[in-house]
Amino acid sequence: MDFGSINPVLLVASLMVAATPIILAAAGELIVERAGVLNLGVEGMMITGAIVGFIVTAHTGSSWAGFGAAALGGALLSLLFALLTQFLLSNQVATGLALTLFGLGLSALLGQGYNGIKAPEFAKIDIPVLTDLPVVGPILFGHDPMVYIGIALIAAIWAFLKYSRAGLVLRAVGENHDAAHALGYHVMRIRTLAIMFGGACAGLGGAYISLVRVPQWTDGMTAGAGWIALAIVVFASWQPWRLLIGAYLFGGVTVLQLNLQAAGFAIPVEYLSMSPYIATILVLVLMNAGRAPGSLGRVFHASR
Amino acid sequence: MKRRTLLASGAGAAMAAVLGAPLRAQSGKTKVGFIYVGPVGDGGWTYQHDQGRQAIEAQFGDAIETVYAENVPEGPDAERVLTQMVLGGANLIFTTSFGYMESTLNVAAKFPDVKFEHATGYMTTDNVSVYSARFYEGRAVQGHLAGNMTKSNKIGYIGSFPIPEVIRGINSAYIHAKQVNPDVEFKIVWAFTWFDPAKEADAAKVLIEQGCDVILQHTDSTAPQAAAQAAGNVYTFGQASDMAEYAPMPRISSIIDNWGPYYIERTQAVMDGSWASVSTWDGIGKGMVKIGEISDAVPAEIKASAEALRDRIAAGEYHPFTGPLNKQDGSAWLAEGETADDGTLAGLSWYVEGIEGDIPS
Amino acid sequence: MLTLEKRPQPSKNWTYAAPLLAVVITMIVGGFVFAALGKDPLVAIRTIFYDPLFGEFASYSRPQLLLKAGPLILIAIGLSFGFRAGIWNIGAEGQYIIGALAGAAVGLAYFPDGSRIVVFPLMILAGVAGGMIWAWIPAFLRNRFKTNEILVSLMLVYVAESIQASMALNLLRNPDGHGFPGSRNLSQIPASANLEIFANTGIHWGVFTALVAVVVSYGVLMRHRFGFDVRLAGQSPRAAIFAGVNPKRLVMTCMLISGALAGAAGMFEVSGPAGRVSIDFNVGYGFTAIIVAFLGRLHPVGILFAGILMALTYIGGELAQLSLSLPGAAIQLFQGMLLFFLLAVDVMTNFRIRFGSKE
Structure with a gap:
């Protein structure tokens, strides 16, 4: 047993990478939920993004093209969800679950023939001097671009919701769609755009797994990351910066328990692995949960 | 009909x-x-x-x-x-x-x-x-390579679930790493999954960060290989399939589950009408376990000794669990020259002497 | 421009026509997918929808349909009350797991003694209680702290899965299991086995309970005061309060009903078809049941048919894998499509499509 073998700097640096796919997907879902829509299909959109991104990268050799295609693929798939829930007024919970089922099947079909191929390496940023600095170097300057894009996305969403007029409208639609409609906002259009943004982000998150973290295509490779993203949005009580904390906490618990194991501590893994979810419930209780968007999950029909 | x-x-x-x-x-x-x-x-x-x-x-x-x-x-x-x-x-x-x-x-x-x-x-x-x-036969070769290749003397092992199959592999790898390198130390993490690329990547990274420069895995995805590649001077082994796309570095060899010969033999038996109920536990000798090509990242003499070990196991001249061996608590298990019987191996639920840590139970 | 106009009453005709239309559309679109994969679409569709019911070996697969549909129907019936009242328990999977663990624990505690007359009813009670406790948590938190029950019940699924893994590896592990995780096989212990009531029909106690639940819930929904409250609360929460419905009690009751039935489903499954607690013996019935509940329009009879339709796609899908070597992924895609189309055409039931703008 040896605490000394755990290097906190590397621990933080690696949990930042571990958290990135979840941050990307959760950032999208946060916007979707702030617009009052609950899309439980994150897992399906992530895995679709993972395979679409992988296919494009495998053919073009460019990771960036892959990420672009993944975002597009995720957005297209989410458009299906938008069509059903916004125009055909289907139930969001059931539609989201169907979307996950659909996405898992679609990705496995698309991915036939892509097993066992390795994706080209996605270069890390390497700034001379800075990356080599002790402590801050590995944590702040040693990652691949998507890690920074994930964090930048959080910042952008925060600014968008807080300062922009469009963000205000989005929040209004999410809080009370009838009132927003009465004020003349296009509830369906805004929500459709939000859903597509969510799909694009989930696609990016999935592609990060298939292009950077693993980087290879295997069926079902997201292995539940989409569900964790959903949990983190709740944990964050729909606040962008808390989302970052939540994702690091979730990733951190995993990385920490692995670290403790490797250092020779006998720890009850099962109990540690359920702790983030219990923490999420506690946060929900402590936040008094009045903070959930008012219209979350409710069907909106304009003609009343 | x-x-x-x-x-x-x-x-x-x-x-x-x-x-x-x-x-x-x-x-x-x-x-x-x-x-x-x-x-x-x-x-x-x-x-x-x-x-x-x-x-x-x-x-x-x-x-x-x-x-x-x-x-x-x-x-x-x-x-x-x-x-x-x-x-x-x-x-x-x-x-x-x-x-x-x-x-x-x-x-x-x-x-x-x-x-x-x-x-x-x-x-x-x-x-x-x-x-x-008998995947543990392949693990013996891996352990031999790992013990030779490590410079930090720390070898990481990603376990799936604490079941006899996995524990056998850990013991076999440890015994043969120790044989060639008495200073070797195993760091074992349990992922509690057979397949979760993200978690496997995390596990590999953690082991690398704690100083391991050889990673053995008993989970199925290539994520640990990618993590090792990103880290640089870390060696890994393919699991289940060859994972040749990561050769010559970090993947220096692999254990391949090679079911084809057995499936052909059994199908032939049904076609001939000679099929009978059997209990088969085959290893390298029968080709059910294949050792993937040892890559050029391994020095020639180590490669040769690993291949010699492989061939001795295949020929039945050597059993990876040959005494003297003690259990983790120091009690005697196998006397000098004694080999483990299949019944004990099938239910193996403890570490051999020298491995630190407890098996989760 | 197309616009949707809410019907004053759900259309009776569309209620029946919509599911049929959806199945037909799915067959057509699915046929194209199968054709694109190089399979004869007509044969594929026949294999999935016709063969399990009337094919050469239908006498085997028909009871299997009930076996597969049983837990889906039982859970979906429980969920339907809450869903009607606007109470969203999507954590039935967790309640299913805890019910199964509780039931299995009781059964194993009596091993190897214990008579069936005592043990099996106790297991049912434990399963129901386990599911109820797991459903009580989100209900209590919603009533006490106004937390969102969708999210709490979903989080509790993961907690339940961790507990399940722990149980399979530790407390409930079979001491004679050669070191492998997983409990003893309850279905092989006479005292705790959930057996078929009528041989070769597929009707074990869980399926029987599901069928009873369909009948009882129909009665409750249509004839009982509670059913009225539920429907009223779903249509207009404020009107319900004026009519004297206590919203907190309604939340609690609906959640406990769904938890009880999900827990029972888990217990019946673990003591019968599944047999043992393993690290991952849950196969997503709790989530699939949500879809079944919606496909069945939250109506008991609808849920019965939706459950069987769902089971049909599973079993027919397997047949298509075996006889046509269709990839499993194509079946998953096909199921997803079926759900999409069912949800999509459902709009016709509650809305009228108008051509031309409203104004």
Whole structure:
């Protein structure tokens, strides 16, 4: 047993990478939920993004093209969800679950023939001097671009919701769609755009797994990351910066328990692995949960 | 062969259960069924079994027919799929996951003239064989390479679940790493999953960060390979499949589950009518465990000694669990020259002396 | 421009026509997918929808349909009350797991003694209680702290899965299991086995309970005061309060009903078809049941048919894998499509499509 073998700097640096796919997907879902829509299909959109991104990268050799295609693929798939829930007024919970089922099947079909191929390496940023600095170097300057894009996305969403007029409208639609409609906002259009943004982000998150973290295509490779993203949005009580904390906490618990194991501590893994979810419930209780968007999950029909 | 009227008459299932084969669809060809717990595209466990299925097709061509169902959950779903396979005319069925044990036995009892082969199980009946591979033989070669290649003397091991299969592998690797490098130390983490690329990547990174420069894995994805590649001077081994795309570095060798020869042999036995229930536990010698090409990243003399070890195991000259060996608590296990019996190995649930840490229980 | 106009009453005709239309559309679109994969679409569709019911070996697969549909129907019936009242328990999977663990624990505690007359009813009670406790948590938190029950019940699924893994590896592990995780096989212990009531029908105690639940819930929904409250609360929460419905009690009751039935489903499954507690013996019935509940329009009879339709796609899908070597992924895609189309055409039931703008 040896605490000394755990290097906190590397621990933080690696949990930042571990958290990135979840941050990307959760950032999208946060916007979707702030617009009052609950899309439980994150897992399906992530895995679709993972395979679409992988296919494009495998053919073009460019990771960036892959990420672009993944975002597009995720957005297209989410458009299906938008069509059903916004125009055909289907139930969001059931539609989201169907979307996950659909996405898992679609990705496995698309991915036939892509097993066992390795994706080209996605270069890390390497700034001379800075990356080599002790402590801050590995944590702040040693990652691949998507890690920074994930964090930048959080910042952008925060600014968008807080300062922009469009963000205000989005929040209004999410809080009370009838009132927003009465004020003349296009509830369906805004929500459709939000859903597509969510799909694009989930696609990016999935592609990060298939292009950077693993980087290879295997069926079902997201292995539940989409569900964790959903949990983190709740944990964050729909606040962008808390989302970052939540994702690091979730990733951190995993990385920490692995670290403790490797250092020779006998720890009850099962109990540690359920702790983030219990923490999420506690946060929900402590936040008094009045903070959930008012219209979350409710069907909106304009003609009343 | 059209017996639809009889079968449609409600009592059909009961009759089928009693009479077995006569009511099944039949054709002249031998029909071989496979039931998989994962998708054929998992690149690991199920993928290798499906390679075995394709090997049969390549071998026998039109003389046989194969069918498979993938992603079948263990339990009632498996039992139903197996029954449907039998009704569809399968003569021989490979059930490729430990969790299919009860389903296999139940269906086999109903259809005594259909042959079943259950992977990694331990229950045999007149028409159920069990087969498994001595992966620990491959682990011995890995341990030998790992002990030689490590500079930090810290070897990381990603375990899936604390079951005998995995524990055997850890012990075997440790014994042979220690043989060539007395200072070697194992760091073991349990991922509690067979397949979760993200978690496996985390586990590999953690081990690397704690100073390990060789990583052994008993989980199925290539994520640890990628993590090792990103880290630079870390060596890994392919698991289940060759993972040759990561050669020559970080992947310096691999253990390949090579089911093809066994599947061909058993299919041939059914075609000849010579099939009998057996309990097979084959290793490197019979080719069920293959050691993937040792890459050029390994110095020639180490490569040669590893290959020599492999060949001695294959020839039956050497058993990876040969005494003197003590258990972790210091009590004696095997005396000088004594080798472990298969019964003990099958239920192995403790570490050998020298490995630190507790097995989660 | 197309616009939707809410019907004053759900259309009776569309209620029946919509599911049929959806199945037909799915067959057509699915046929194209199958054709694109190089399979004969007509044969594929027949294999999935016709063969399990009337094919050569239908006498085997028909009981299997009930076996597969049983837990889906039982859970979906429980969920339907809450869903009607606007109470979203999507954590039935967790309640299913805890019910199964509780039931299995009781059964194993009596091993190897214990008579069936005592043990099996106790297991049912334990399963129901386990599911109820797991459903009580989100209900209590919603009533006490106004937390969102969708999210709490979903989080509790993961907690339940961790507990399940722990149980399979530790407390409930079979001491004679050669070191493998998983409990003893309850279905092989006479005292705790959930057996078929009528041989070769697929009707075990869980399926029987599901069928009873369909009948009882129909009665409750249509004839009982509670059913009225539920429907009223779903249509207009404020009107319900004026009519004297206590919203907190309604939340609690609906959640406990769904938890009880999900827990029972888990217990019946673990003591019968599944047989044992393993690290991952749950196969997503709790989530699939949500879809079943919606496909059945939250109506008991609808849920009965939706459950069987769902089971049909599973079993027919397996047949298609075996006889046509369709990839499993194509079946998953097909199921997803079926759900999409069912949800999509459902709009016709509650809305009228108008051509031309409203104004």
